[in-house]
Amino acid sequence: MKRPVALLVGFIIFIFSFSSFGANVPYESYTYDFRFNVVPSPAPYVPIKSVDGNSLGVGSFQRPEDMHVTEDGEIFILDTGNNRIVVFDNKWNHVETISKFINDGEEDTFNNPHGIYVTKKGDIYIADTDNRRIVALTRKGDLIKVIADPKSELFPENFIFAPLKVCVDYADRVFVIARNVLQGIMNFDEEGDFFGYVGTIKVNVSLTDIIWRSLSTKEQRQRQQLFVPTEFTNMDIDSGGFIYTTNIDNFSNETVKRLNPSGEDVLRRPVNAPVRGDHYYTHIGRYGGPSRFVDIIVRDNRMYSVLDSRRGRIFTYDHQGNLLYIFGGVGTQTGTFRRPVAIDELDENLIVLDRDLGEVIIFETTNYGSYINTAIALQHEGRDEETAKFWSKVLKLNANFELAYVGVGKALLADGNNKEAMKYFKIGMDQKYYSIAFKRYRNEVLKANLGYVLTALMVLLICFIVFKIFKNKIVLRRKCENA
């Protein structure tokens, strides 16, 4: 009697052990290795639930375009089609809805707003697209200022200011991505006056383009595509005032930029692995082509996640531009996207806003994801030994993750275990650190064996000299005998 019960229990455990392996994740997670091979990895994040306007009790969202989460965990969803901002606390309880404000004593509303940003002080900035203005409100809903109709000699005639995304730094300078503005991100000072552009995207004209153009007639040239820079799609600002921004410059390796206050791109990119999302993709079909980044979120320890709307993937990089993990996908299952537009971080979770579904999808870290996050955090604090512990935990879950090998190798190197470190760096394909470990190991070997080698050399030398002397003597004697 006991035996069948035990078997049954065993069987149930067996079945459940499978389901807990994340078989319910509706997408495949992967990374790229040194040679751009796709390497499957465990899921770093899994979707736990999705919320929409109805389930939150505020009426369904209509084409929501943007979302912002403050440091206190307040969630601002910009419900574009309903021209309102819906605010939730971090437990998704409805706090309030902002759909109108008092402007010059009169009630004013939004018209098709596309971007929202909330500063640390709690001021809300809205890119009120079809009203051609930026509206700044206090957290209570009182108007601070309106930025509309900017004046500058830099603008062409008939310039229409249609802001799409907005971002504000610690000094209340306002950065705006506007429709059909190709010169860069518009920068407004704290008074709301236009100040200049930052971060212009370079135009890449290939040799074939130049030859083709020089061969075509004037009429043909007029009908050809213009060589204009692409527009920025979105931005986020880190605590140091650096703007992280995304664009959809196809076939460029600089679709993510980190702009310093003077507008230069200072993002760190590994030499052999540019920060551009997917390295390997098909060129045809609906899901073909390079990754199309639509939003970026700067996370703790200068990690950042970018959202690719083409294939619905989220790429996370560390501050040196090393790819950490990729997850997410386009589809019809729960947990996949139809048209993702915004990404943000809520506590430990990542949340993604889907415009066509009108939903927010919440992703929770798995053990695998949180080990990587912790390792990066510890590495950032310079606690090498603990970092290595977490990297080896990562390696237990994913033995194909090169960065983890390098992480363990660094700790071994700090320990002075050079030979072992070399092994790890070699698997992790890090030639720079391999070289450092190798140099130290070489010195070790030399130091240990130099004595023997020198002794052997000395002995050989003496033997050689003795041999020479004897040989000369013999030759001399023979000569004498002959003579």
Add this chain to the structure above:
Amino acid sequence: MLNNIKFPLYVITHPLDGFYTMKYEKKGKMSIAIINIILLWLSYSINRQYAGFTVNKVDPLTLNTLMDLIAVVTLYILWCSANWSVTTLMDGEGKLKDIAMATSYSLTPLIMALIPATIFGNVVADNEEAFYYLIIGVAFTWFLLLMFVGIMTVHNYSLTKTIATFIITGISMLIIIFLILLTFTLIQQIYLFMRSIYIEIIFRA
């Protein structure tokens, strides 16, 4: 026998004299030339597989010694036949055997450099790898110079004519590759055509 083995070493140090005696005094041996090619293949394969991690970025999955052999032999045959077909039309005095020997004998510095470079590549770290590339670079330049002198001597050409021959040989190598590909595609087309006729007949009958 020993003289035959030593002869390539004489050639690479005294190219003008060496290639002359190789051709006109019949000091060159085709067997030595073939052994040279085999040695080149071995040292090239060993280099690809065993050079240290600092100087070696080859994907282990792509390492295939037989493919290396095919690559080396194909290039060698391609070069020899292209050069022969060009020089017969341009009053070259060399026979195919002479070209094959001259080319193979000039590969000697590369063969001699690759294995020491491989060993050296295992003891260099960052910043020192320039020496590794220096060894290989010097050997390669030496090889090119030797081949140049070799072809010049074997065909009894002037300097400018040799340069012209080299360029034309390069072009004719490309043409040969193109023709081979074309032939293969045509054969494939004919095969597919025959096959579809066969299938058609099978189904009709």
